[in-house]
Amino acid sequence: MRPTVHDIAAAAGVSLATVDRVLNQRPGVRHVTREKVETAIRELGYVRDVAAANLAKGRTYPLVFILPASDNSFMHGLNAEIRQAVLRSSAERTDIRTIEVPAFDPAALVSVLEELSREKPCGIALVATDAPDVRAAVDRLVRERFPIVTLVSDLTGSLRHHYAGVDNIAAGRTAARLLGRFLGPRKGEIAVLAGSMLVRDHRERLEGFTAVMAEEFPDLAILPVLEGRDDPEVAHRLVADALGNAGIIGVYSLGAGNRGLIRALKEKAVDRVLTVIAHELTAHTRAALIDNTIDAILNQDAGHEVRSAIRVLKAKADGLAVIEAQERIRLDIFLKDNLP
Amino acid sequence: MRPTVHDIAAAAGVSLATVDRVLNQRPGVRHVTREKVETAIRELGYVRDVAAANLAKGRTYPLVFILPASDNSFMHGLNAEIRQAVLRSSAERTDIRTIEVPAFDPAALVSVLEELSREKPCGIALVATDAPDVRAAVDRLVRERFPIVTLVSDLTGSLRHHYAGVDNIAAGRTAARLLGRFLGPRKGEIAVLAGSMLVRDHRERLEGFTAVMAEEFPDLAILPVLEGRDDPEVAHRLVADALGNAGIIGVYSLGAGNRGLIRALKEKAVDRVLTVIAHELTAHTRAALIDNTIDAILNQDAGHEVRSAIRVLKAKADGLAVIEAQERIRLDIFLKDNLP
DNA sequence: CCAATTTTGATGTACGTAAATCAAAAAATC
DNA sequence: GATTTTTTGATTTACGTACATCAAAATTGG
Numbered sequence: 001m002r003p004t005v006h007d008i009a010a011a012a013g014v015s016l017a018t019v020d021r022v023l024n025q026r027p028g029v030r031h032v033t034r035e036k037v038e039t040a041i042r043e044l045g046y047v048r049d050v051a052a053a054n055l056a057k058g059r060t061y062p063l064v065f066i067l068p069a070s071d072n073s074f075m076h077g078l079n080a081e082i083r084q085a086v087l088r089s090s091a092e093r094t095d096i097r098t099i100e101v102p103a104f105d106p107a108a109l110v111s112v113l114e115e116l117s118r119e120k121p122c123g124i125a126l127v128a129t130d131a132p133d134v135r136a137a138v139d140r141l142v143r144e145r146f147p148i149v150t151l152v153s154d155l156t157g158s159l160r161h162h163y164a165g166v167d168n169i170a171a172g173r174t175a176a177r178l179l180g181r182f183l184g185p186r187k188g189e190i191a192v193l194a195g196s197m198l199v200r201d202h203r204e205r206l207e208g209f210t211a212v213m214a215e216e217f218p219d220l221a222i223l224p225v226l227e228g229r230d231d232p233e234v235a236h237r238l239v240a241d242a243l244g245n246a247g248i249i250g251v252y253s254l255g256a257g258n259r260g261l262i263r264a265l266k267e268k269a270v271d272r273v274l275t276v277i278a279h280e281l282t283a284h285t286r287a288a289l290i291d292n293t294i295d296a297i298l299n300q301d302a303g304h305e306v307r308s309a310i311r312v313l314k315a316k317a318d319g320l321a322v323i324e325a326q327e328r329i330r331l332d333i334f335l336k337d338n339l340p
Numbered sequence: 341m342r343p344t345v346h347d348i349a350a351a352a353g354v355s356l357a358t359v360d361r362v363l364n365q366r367p368g369v370r371h372v373t374r375e376k377v378e379t380a381i382r383e384l385g386y387v388r389d390v391a392a393a394n395l396a397k398g399r400t401y402p403l404v405f406i407l408p409a410s411d412n413s414f415m416h417g418l419n420a421e422i423r424q425a426v427l428r429s430s431a432e433r434t435d436i437r438t439i440e441v442p443a444f445d446p447a448a449l450v451s452v453l454e455e456l457s458r459e460k461p462c463g464i465a466l467v468a469t470d471a472p473d474v475r476a477a478v479d480r481l482v483r484e485r486f487p488i489v490t491l492v493s494d495l496t497g498s499l500r501h502h503y504a505g506v507d508n509i510a511a512g513r514t515a516a517r518l519l520g521r522f523l524g525p526r527k528g529e530i531a532v533l534a535g536s537m538l539v540r541d542h543r544e545r546l547e548g549f550t551a552v553m554a555e556e557f558p559d560l561a562i563l564p565v566l567e568g569r570d571d572p573e574v575a576h577r578l579v580a581d582a583l584g585n586a587g588i589i590g591v592y593s594l595g596a597g598n599r600g601l602i603r604a605l606k607e608k609a610v611d612r613v614l615t616v617i618a619h620e621l622t623a624h625t626r627a628a629l630i631d632n633t634i635d636a637i638l639n640q641d642a643g644h645e646v647r648s649a650i651r652v653l654k655a656k657a658d659g660l661a662v663i664e665a666q667e668r669i670r671l672d673i674f675l676k677d678n679l680p
Numbered sequence: 681c682c683a684a685t686t687t688t689g690a691t692g693t694a695c696g697t698a699a700a701t702c703a704a705a706a707a708a709t710c
Numbered sequence: 711g712a713t714t715t716t717t718t719g720a721t722t723t724a725c726g727t728a729c730a731t732c733a734a735a736a737t738t739g740g
Contacts, residue, residue: 002430004726015689020728028687030737047431051391052726055695088663090342091387173677181635184524212677295521303665323428325643328680333673337513337552340668344696355719360698368717370707392696395725686737694728700721707716 003044012040023048050318054093061314062095064119065151065306066112066126068103072230072256073282074302078127078152081306094310097121104198106131113137116146123147123313125164128155130200147316149309152300153201161316164309166300166331168201172208172254174331175277178296179250180217182275187219188249191242195230195255205254205279220250228257236260243268253278262288281334289336299332343384352380363388390658394433401654402435404459405491405646406452406466408443412570412596413622414642418467418492421646434650437461444538446471453477456486463487463653465504468495470540487656489649492640493541501656504649506640506671508541512548512594514671515617518636519590520557522615527559528589531582535570535595545594545619560590568597576600583608593618602628621674629676639672 009019014037021029022037029037040046053059065082067075079098086096101108109126110133116124117140124141128134128150135158142148142159149162179190192209194202206225213222226242228235235257242248243264251274253261258278262285265276278285281299288294308327315322334340349359354377361369362377369377380386393399405422407415419438426436441448449466450473456464457480464481468474468490475498482488482499489502519530532549534542546565553562566582568575575597582588583604591614593601598618602625605616618625621639628634648667655662 006726017690017729018688021688024728026729030687033687049395049726050431052395052695053728055389055392055395055697055725056727056729058695058728091390167678170678174675177675177677182521182524184522208677301665307663307666323647325641326647330670330672330680331678332670333678335514335517337517337548338507338510338671338673340670346696357699357720358718361718364698366699370717373717389696392725393698395695395727396697396699398698398725682740684737684739686735688733688735690733691731693730695726698724700723703718703720705716705718707714709714710712 002049003046004049005046007044008037008040008046011044012036050320060093060095061123061317062121063097063123063125063310063313064116064121065096065098065309066109066124067098067100067151068127068129069100070103070230070256073258073284074256074280077282078302078306081303084303085306085310092310092314094314096310104129104196106133109134110137113141117141117144121146122317123149125149125151125309125313127152128158128160128200129153130155134158147313149312151305151309152302153199156200162309162312162322162327164305164312164327164329165201166329168204169208171279171298171331172205172210173212174208174333175205175252175254175279175296175298176209176212176217178333179252179275179277180213180220182295183217183220183250185219186249189221189223189245189247190250190252191223191226191239191245191248193226193228193235193239193251193253193255193257193261195257196227197225199255202255209252209254223248228255228260230256232257232260232263234260236264239264240268249274251276251278256280258282258288259284262293265293281332281339286339289334289339292336295335297334299334300329301332305329342389343386344389345386347384348377348380348386351384352377390660400433400435401463401657402461403437403463403465403650403653404456404461405436405438405649406449406464407438407440408467408469409440410443410570410596413598413624414596414620417622418642418646421643424643425646425650432650432654434654436650444469444536446474449474450477453481457481457484461486462657463489465489465491465649465653467492468498468500468540469493470495487653489652491645491649493539496540502649502652502662502667504645504652504667504669505541506669508544509548511619511638511671512545512550513552514548514673515545515592515594515619515636515638516549516552516557518673519592519615519617520553520560522635523557523560523590525559526589529561529563529585529587530590530592531563531566531579531585531588533566533568533575533579533591533593533595533597533601535597536567537565539595542595549592549594563588568595568600570596572597572600572603574600576604579604580608589614591616596620598622598628599624602633605633621672621679626679629674629679632676635675637674639674640669641672645669 005019009016022034106129139159148160149164150160152165154163226238239261276294277296278294279298281297285297312322345359349356362374446469449469479499488500489504490500492505494503566578579601616634617636618634619638621637625637
């Protein structure tokens with residue numbers, strides 16, 4: 001049996017009350033006594049029974065998710081996963097609130113973060129917009145001891161405790177290698193469709209993509225990036241235009257708005273041998289993968305990201321360790337054969 | 341606040357003791373009374389606080405893992421992950437025991453399963469050997485209400501509650517498409533290295549592989565399968581021999597023993613352009629992926645499999661629902677760019 | 681050395697559930 | 711209608727921790 005507070009008290013030769021004072025960092029314990037207790041804790045390998053403690057405290061974990069108000073499949077999926085988590089909240093003792101902020105608007109995000117500092121949630125997950133002000137606001141909250149994880153899009157260089165999302169540079173590199181290998185010895189041009197170069201994850205994907213292309217596939221030339229603003233209509237127009245160029249043999253779509261891309265491909269490229277790699281598995285991209293319009297889909301599992309963020313925030317709130325390997329968000333590569 | 345047993349008692353107009361009798365299916369409750377309580381439970385949406393219940397019961401979950409005594413990297417990894425889980429067992433209230441049985445030996449597995457029926461663990465995870473006797477033994481245990489999950493290798497058609505492993509047919513299909521696409525328009529022969537055709541997961545991978553090859557890549561001819569018994573030495577000899585055939589342009593290694601494969605490739609194929617796809621990420625395959633000896637690695641994450649098996653067994657033991665999406669074991673595809 | 685202060689101990693209640701006991705009430709049997 | 715049997719209620723203890731209170735002891739300051 002694992003040791004309890006009683007065992008600690010006995011081993012340290014102090015009373016239960018003193019052990020409690022040490023464990024919950026209450027005042028009124030002499031330094032030497034505190035050390036006796038801490039030694040006993042270490043020697044017996046005591047670990048607080050979190051379930052019992054939470055029961056006694058009647059503890060819940062008020063968590064806040066801050067999401068951009070973007071109208072694309074991925075964000076809808078993310079929202080749906082958060083709603084699923086809310087359904088489980090009574091069993092998990094969480095109390096989850098979602099705040100939507102205008103997309104690509106650092107100031108709005110910062111003001112929400114500042115409000116939260118007053119509200120005292122026990123953890124914050126945010127889809128970060130990459131700006132110095134945001135970084136500063138996050139760092140401030142971390143210093144005030146709020147557990148913070150970034151979701152989907154990271155805030156490199158900030159003090160956030162954890163990032164629940166994929167490595168976007170690796171994603172871009174992977175897309176490049178897949179495209180390069182699929183195209184084999186062919187020479188030609190590659191069209192790249194992004195949402196916006198203002199978003200860090202898109203920039204990083206592009207960075208990884210161009211790096212591998214330059215290093216390993218010199219026969220493939222990357223055309224100037226098309227910025228579709230994650231909007232199907234815009235994407236459709238841009239891609240349809242671009243396909244006027246007969247030299248294009250491959251397409252990498254690294255953002256959202258794939259509905260437009262797929263429509264353009266079906267209209268303009270039925271008779272051409274194009275290799276297409278896109279991000280995010282949705283009903284549309286899935287269908288396109290199956291009918292060979294798309295050759296591979298890179299995906300991040302929004303459900304995993306949300307569940308991971310919650311686990312990490314709870315653990316940080318309790319000062320517990322997380323299982324690192326479990327919290328790594330993997331880049332899923334889907335061909336038509338391994339669709340879930 | 342979520343309702344407690346007290347609320348149920350009040351709502352149903354009965355005493356706490358009666359609610360307890362209903363909840364824990366103790367005898368001595370009239371049918372009408374039981375229904376009153378059950379109605380109240382439904383109407384208030386009561387769900388038992390598992391943490392509090394476990395605390396009161398002093399419950400632990402005695403779990404058994406049955407593994408084949410195979411000396412390969414994957415099984416070593418699996419064992420290591422189970423040991424990690426054992427380290428967490430006090431926090432997770434589990435009590436995990438591992439039993440090793442001779443590999444590919446249905447009789448041994450069956451006799452272990454029969455012993456367990458007496459020992460009464462609250463859950464069993466096994467790497468199944470695919471044989472009718474094993475199926476029958478598993479079905480018998482399921483009927484005796486033991487939660488059972490298969491691990492890594494499934495037992496199709498049995499009553500096991502869950503399978504914690506990848507879809508091996510999909511894995512084989514994915515390997516075929518990757519190989520086919522990487523090879524592009526080239527014609528030639530493909531060598532396949534397996535462990536043993538007696539193991540279900542290997543058979544399934546081969547099945548998926550040959551199916552896609554036949555459907556979609558008719559220019560690639562699959563050579564007779566080399567059975568390396570997951571042994572590096574045997575694999576080395578077989579592959580080295582096979583590479584005498586100059587028509588080989590691709591290799592699919594669907595089992596273990598990749599150390600031997602890699603050695604053979606480095607000795608015999610330095611000057612050839614071979615495309616190689618292998619299973620299981622180990623130190624060796626990882627290095628080979630980085631130095632371009634291998635082109636892609638398909639992997640199943642043993643840590644995820646173990647943690648998932650434990651979660652599912654605990655949930656089944658408590659009669660709780662599992663988050664299906666969370667328990668799906670994914671086929672990881674690693675190129676040199678997205679290695680963890 | 682006494683008083684003021686700090687530190688420690690002893691004890692009780694609570695969290696939500698499990699499990700047991702014994703008495704009381706209701707139902708079934710003859 | 712009395713007796714047996716079944717069903718129900720009331721109450722208590724326990725799980726491991728948190729938290730509060732009050733008294734007792736130890737330490738500090740003067």
